Amino acid sequence: MSKPVPVPFSEPPWLMGLPSAYYNHSHKKWQKTCRALVDRLLMPEGGEWERAGDVPLDLYSKFADANFLIPNLSSPLPVKWLHKVGIKELPGGLKVEDFDYLHTLIYTDEMARVGSLGPTGAITTGIAFGVPPILKFGSHELQEKFIPDLLLGKKRICIAITEPEAGSDVSNIATTATRSKDGKHFIVNGTKKWITNGLWSHYASMAVRTGGPGPGGLSMLVVPLLSTPGVSMRRIRVGGQTAAGTTFIELDDVKVPVENLIGQEGMGMKYGKTKLHNLGNPSLFLASFLSSCPVYMLDVKLNLPVMQNFNHERLTIAISVNRLSRVALSSAFAYCLKREAFSKTLMDQPVVRHRLAKCGADLEAHWAWIENYTYMMTKMSEEDASRELGGLTALAKAQAGRVIETCASTAMLLFGGNGEVPGARIPGGSEDVMLDLAVRQLVKNFQRKTKELETEIEGPAGSSKL
Structure with a gap:
């Protein structure tokens, strides 16, 4: 059976049959593998899950069983640890040591085809941002304690930075961790807000105040959550990713073993004296993330001290948002081919074609930018990518917001105002007709x-x- 002709803008150019210099046989095979798994695990009911505000309890385990959680970690993957827990291949036979940033791009793009950040965020955000601090800066004993179960999906983790009074300004964090009299535990008190995946997480990589005011008094702990005395959690419903399990966490005299300290205690003020080549020093990791903590949706995530991790976070955001923009624009394109007004289709209206063309130009230019930066990351060392691409990937992430705003607004307008703001632009005659x-x-x-x-x-x- 022949495949249907894809709607314009519904796929990146390389998936529309156009030649590309970026993708090899491994990438093309990986794309087919990812599409098949996403079609099976997410696409049939993903939209309904987001409308309902939750995902099935077994969704995470299904991804874990397929080794389909691992691609959320940045390239290169933690090969030694993966081999140690018995994961040598990803779905489709891709060896973990062969995984590169173009595989990351493909995985992220395919996951976002569901058209919402909720269902995908429910299974990706925690492992993507909660595990790296332990892998990068945790002691060998700390890794032995947590990493195997986290990589195998037997346990879940989140990243917990944001508080009601400390969003982008992380230096205002007020959650305290004081040592017990016997010195065996930190006693944690405070609140965390906008914590994605918190509801389902056994642990959180959490920023806490172990010292005085300002960033120099901050440290990171692996804090137990589920079924832990003193921990209470409730869902926060947010627009755009309700199913992702955004959580408000309250901590009342929560006992955390001192061995759960990630890196060294309270070294946040060192960043100003740190050169790039020193950023891998575990004692300085807090300083680095404090210097640059961008907001990812409604939750501030940990920025690791090597800029490659900045690049990973921002790049994956840009990829996801580009695909969401693509879903919106191509859906509007298909609708305009069929919907009639004034005895002709919307596509026959010059003003409609003009709107679609402007969105398409922004969308494809942004995608070309993403592909280019991703390819660069496959050819550069971590140090070189850290130095050269940090700012550029930040621009790509920022531009993603501009692109989705344009594409989503245009799509809602062309669909007849099925959205909050565009809904006010339709009564009394649609905007394009009025113009x-x-x-x-x-x-x-x-x-x-x-x-x-x-x-x-x-x-x-x-x-x-x-």
């Missing part, structure tokens, strides 16, 4: 008045009136 009507009316009035003026100047036949 066209206004100009035609202005032209008509101009032509009428011009003709009247010419008649008045010329006067009746035979008259000498000027």
Whole structure:
């Protein structure tokens, strides 16, 4: 059976049959593998899950059983640890040591085809941002304690930075961790807000205040959550990713073993004296993330001290948002081919084609940018990518927001205002119809008045009136 012709803008150019210099046989095989798994695990009911505000309890385990959680970690993957827990291949036979950033791009793009950040965020955000601090900066004993179960999906983790009074300004974190009298535990008190996946997490990589005010008093702990005395959690419903399990966490005298400290205690003020090549020092990791903590949706995530991790976070956001924009734009494109108004399809209206074209230009330019940066990351060392691509990937992430705003607004408008703000632009006549009507009316009035003026100047036949 022949495949249907894809709607324009529904796929990146390389998946529309156009040649690309970026993707090899491994990438093409991986794309087919990812598509098949996403089609099976997410696409059938993902939209309904987001509308309902939750995902099935066994969704995470299904991804774990397929080794389909691991691609959320940045490239190169933690090969030694993966081999140690028995994971040598990803779905489709891709060896973990062969996984590169183009595989990351493909995985992220395919996951976002569901058209919402909720269902995908429910299974990706925690492992993507909660595990790296332990892998990068945790002691060998700390890794032995947590990493095997986290990689195998037997346990879940989240990243817990944001608080009601500390969002992007992480130095205002007020959650305290004081040592017990016997020195065996930290006693943690405070609140965390906008914590994605918190509801389901056994642990959190959590920023806490172990010292005085400011960033220099902050440390990171692996804090137990589920079934832990003193921990209470409740869901926060947020627009755009309700099913992702965004959580408000309260901590009341929660006992955390001192061995759960990630890296060294309270080294946040060292960043200003740290050069790039020193950023891998575990004692300085807090300083680095404090220096640059961008907001990812409604949750501030940990930025690791090697800029490659900055790149990973921002790049995956840009990829996901580009695909969401693509879903919106291609859906509107298909609708405009069928929907009729004034005895012709919307696509026959020049103003509609103009709107779609402008969105398509922004979308594909952004995608080309993403592909280019991703390819660079496959060819550069971590140090070089850290130095050269940090700012550029930040721009790509920022541009993603501009692209989705344009594409989503246009799509909602063309669908008849099925959205909050565009909904106000439809009653009394859709915006495009009103714009066209206004100009035609202005032209008509101009032509009428011009003709009247010419008649008045010329006067009746035979008259000498000027």
